[in-house]
Amino acid sequence: MKMILCFIAALITITAADTSCAGSDHETLLLQLNQDLLRATENQESLPNPSIHIALRLSTRHNLLKETQYLNQLKTKFFEDIERTLNRNEPVVGRLALYVMALKSSCDDLHNASLTVGGKSQPLLTHLKKQLELEKEHIASGNRPLTNYYQYSLGILALCLSGVRVNPHVGHKLIHASLKSLFIHGDSESVDTVAMAGMALQCLKEADAVQPNEELDKALEKIKQKLVNSQRDDGHLGNEFSTGLAVQALLAMGNKVDECDKSMKALWSAARNGSYHNPMAISQTLPALQQRSYLNLKNKLCLNEDDTLTLGPTPVVLPGQTVTVQVEIEVIKADGSSSSFQIRVPSGTSLLETMTLLQQKRNDFKFKTEDSLWGPFLSVLNGEQARQSDRRYWHIASDGKSLSQGVKDYKIEAAQKITFKNTVY
Ligand code: B12
Known part of the structure; x- marks a missing residue:
């Protein structure tokens, strides 16, 4: 009897500890993020984003009408964009993979979808397989994929989730890259890529797709370790924008990541502080907050789904402070030559707006951006292009510290020096 009572007391303590981890505002935060993502589907200015659709479909709450409308937009606008890229002979494995996963998330008929390239129509999944083969050959000849290992992993994941056999050589190349720690972003390891490789x-x-599987197990073990070791003091795995994917990967790999875990607490706290406003960031984080991962797409049935998600009123953005701050902008070109510019802007101005103002004021400062799923990617500065096809990019730092956001999302809050450096990767 005494033992039973002790057991019950212990159980009560554990339960109490568990509930104390689940913040009382979690439901409200989830609803807000879910609504923000749904609202993002109404943006007609940029290309529809399959990652947004996947997250909406993995969520517990739905607006089935809006989700169907968005899927239709993906099937026209995003689909045409993929076809155009393929017709230009440019690599597109990541976008193709996300598109396949978006169709899968809506239980759409994947096996009858096709793409027309060079006047010839072929199944969508055949194109994905072909793109992965091209990437694999590039790894064999040039030691790196045509795109990057993040996209290579996405490609493998999408094929595997669709129940298509993945060429074992394609899988082995990812296993080797994981074991050799080849996933780099700028000058540090890319936790996002480690996570995506883990899920793939x-x-x-x-699927029992790689034989023998000792190396696969070793790679998975290494990936788990890397994700766990990437934890910062504040609980984030990598940074606030990789933690969602890292948690998804750990969940997919069978790790217990409950609400009491430091990484989950970090995600909730970042959500509470408004870190996730870029729809792409929300789309990679929301599944993790709901303890789901991209692997859940595999057995998705799309039956008896909730249909209660509504938009609610658009949040009002209050006008910012009128205080102005001094910004120095330094541009370091590929040959090492540098130039400097000064500008004052109201605090809270985005870096993109700051650059636009500077461009209006000075005729020796000019820039161009390219659209991406994360928003505008800075591609040209003062006539110098840092193109991905040349394996170069404009790296952005504030007072010497690498930015964790792009030009549109980063806000100038205080006086600082922004450095754009043409960098090889
Ligand atoms: C690979 C990669 C890069 C490569 C891309 C080139 C290549 N072919 O490999 C390089 C090294 C150039 C790069 C640069 C940067 N990156 Co990066 N990148 C990634 C990564 C790992 C995968 C992107 C990808 O291939 N997606 C798949 C395809 C299908 O989507 P896509 O939109 O078509 O992909 C393109 C864009 O994503 C674009 N891109 C890559 N990074 C960034 C960052 C921003 C802000 C934008 C707008 C676009 C962009 O390049 C991709 C390839 O063409 C993501 C991780 C993630 N979670 O998404 C981080 C990620 C997107 N990058 C990030 C950051 C911060 C940057 C930089 C701003 C770093 C810096 N301080 O300079 C710069 C961009 C600066 C600029 N010029 O505008 C953050 C963005 C977070 C945020 N809230 O905005 C991420 C999420 C990593 C992280 N966890 O911090 N990146």
């Missing part, structure tokens, strides 16, 4: 390899493991 876990999917292959569950």
